[in-house]
Amino acid sequence: MTTLRNTLHDLSLTAPVPVDLAGARLAQLADLAITALVDEAMLTPKPGLVDMRGSGAHSDLSWLLMCRSAHALRPAFEAMAHAGATMTDLPALRQRIGAIGRAGEAQMMDATGGVNTHRGAIWALGLLVTAAAQGSADARTIAARAGALARLNDPAAPASTGNKGETARRIYCVGGARGQAEAAFPHVTDVALPMLHTARGRGEAENVAQLNALLAVMADLDDTCLLARGGPAALAAAQTGAQAVLAAGGVGTGVGRAALRELDADLLARGLSPGGAADLLAATLLLDRLARRDQRTTEQLQATEAQHGTTAF
Numbered sequence: 001m002t003t004l005r006n007t008l009h010d011l012s013l014t015a016p017v018p019v020d021l022a023g024a025r026l027a028q029l030a031d032l033a034i035t036a037l038v039d040e041a042m043l044t045p046k047p048g049l050v051d052m053r054g055s056g057a058h059s060d061l062s063w064l065l066m067c068r069s070a071h072a073l074r075p076a077f078e079a080m081a082h083a084g085a086t087m088t089d090l091p092a093l094r095q096r097i098g099a100i101g102r103a104g105e106a107q108m109m110d111a112t113g114g115v116n117t118h119r120g121a122i123w124a125l126g127l128l129v130t131a132a133a134q135g136s137a138d139a140r141t142i143a144a145r146a147g148a149l150a151r152l153n154d155p156a157a158p159a160s161t162g163n164k165g166e167t168a169r170r171i172y173c174v175g176g177a178r179g180q181a182e183a184a185f186p187h188v189t190d191v192a193l194p195m196l197h198t199a200r201g202r203g204e205a206e207n208v209a210q211l212n213a214l215l216a217v218m219a220d221l222d223d224t225c226l227l228a229r230g231g232p233a234a235l236a237a238a239q240t241g242a243q244a245v246l247a248a249g250g251v252g253t254g255v256g257r258a259a260l261r262e263l264d265a266d267l268l269a270r271g272l273s274p275g276g277a278a279d280l281l282a283a284t285l286l287l288d289r290l291a292r293r294d295q296r297t298t299e300q301l302q303a304t305e306a307q308h309g310t311t312a313f
């Protein structure tokens with residue numbers, strides 16, 4: 001905690017955000033990121049993952065720990081939003097959010113007693129929060145801006161972290177979390193968001209729509225959590241299992257739910273967790289909420305205009 005405060009102080013990020021509309025919008029961005037993380041953790045039943053039933057394939061995680069971790073990340077997300085809104089030099093912005101991201105990781109470890117709950121999520125949602133703060137726009141534009149940031153070099157980043165994902169990326173020649181961000185989050189914009197919207201359009205319950213979105217990501221993602229825990233056979237089993245649920249009509253059907261139970265049991269028996277897909281579901285929920293917030297604002301402005309017979313601006 002002290003380390004984070006020192007780092008944020010060094011970065012001149014401890015100054016309070018001015019109490020104005022712009023400051024409130026940045027604070028709201030951080031709130032939306034935390035809400036997305038908590039909603040992802042609460043979504044139940046997720047295969048192999050922590051949810052309201054229990055710890056999934058993780059011996060060191062719980063739902064409470066995931067929520068504590070999410071809330072501990074608030075200062076980091078707000079600092080990233082502040083940087084995104086105020087810095088126009090993109091290489092400098094990339095360096096700044098890299099430093100904030102590493103400080104956020106330290107804060108996460110402080111809050112969880114050294115357990116990695118959200119390293120991948122800090123990365124994905126951190127880039128997206130920064131990009132969203134650069135200007136209001138739709139999901140694809142925010143993801144494109146986040147991708148452009150991810151592709152920039154961060155000279156202060158350690159050459160090697162020794163993390164499991166890094167090792168898996170090297171051994172199995174996959175992109176992992178880094179590749180997903182550099183490609184502008186295709187599994188969020190082209191897979192999960194369309195699935196979420198289609199499922200809602202079919203009248204499915206919100207938790208069913210979100211579970212189908214998670215499965216759509218799992219069906220195709222090069223998830224380094226799965227690779228690190230069980231190699232290519234583990235990744236293939238998770239992908240095939242997720243495809244089977246979707247082919248059976250998704251979680252909203254009886255056959256689909258039975259396939260989901262089978263997939264969950266298989267992942268638990270093998271100690272496998274699709275943590276990367278969970279992070280991308282949280283990223284999807286964030287972008288979905290941002291779009292809905294903008295839609296509501298537009299509708300409110302239109303209502304004001306209609307009421308007064310004038311243009312609100």
Ligand SMILES: CC(C)(COP(=O)(O)OP(=O)(O)OC[C@H]1O[C@@H](n2cnc3c(N)ncnc32)[C@H](O[C@H]2O[C@H](COP(=O)(O)OP(=O)(O)OP(=O)(O)O)[C@@H](O)[C@H]2O)[C@@H]1O)[C@@H](O)C(=O)NCCC(=O)NCCS
Pocket residue numbers: 058060097098099101102115116117118119120121122123124126127154157161163164165166167169175176177178180221222223224225229273275276277279280
């Ligand atoms: C770029 C970084 C994310 C580093 O990534 P790298 O690949 O080098 O290594 P890891 O840090 O190990 O993995 C990244 C995590 O990303 C998630 N993930 C995996 N595959 C994908 C994918 N294809 N697309 C998107 N995201 C993916 C995943 O995170 C989740 O799983 C973690 C829990 O899993 P677990 O198996 O329990 O892992 P461990 O605790 O490590 O092992 P055990 O001890 O339990 O056995 C959990 O974190 C989830 O979030 C991967 O783990 C990034 O960290 C980085 O470079 N940061 C620097 C700061 C920066 O530049 N920030 C910029 C702005 S934010």
Ligand SMILES: Nc1ncnc2[nH]cnc12
Pocket residue numbers: 040041048049050051056058061066117118121273274275276278279
């Ligand atoms: N619900 C979850 N379970 C396990 N790992 C995760 N990483 C992000 N969300 C997760």
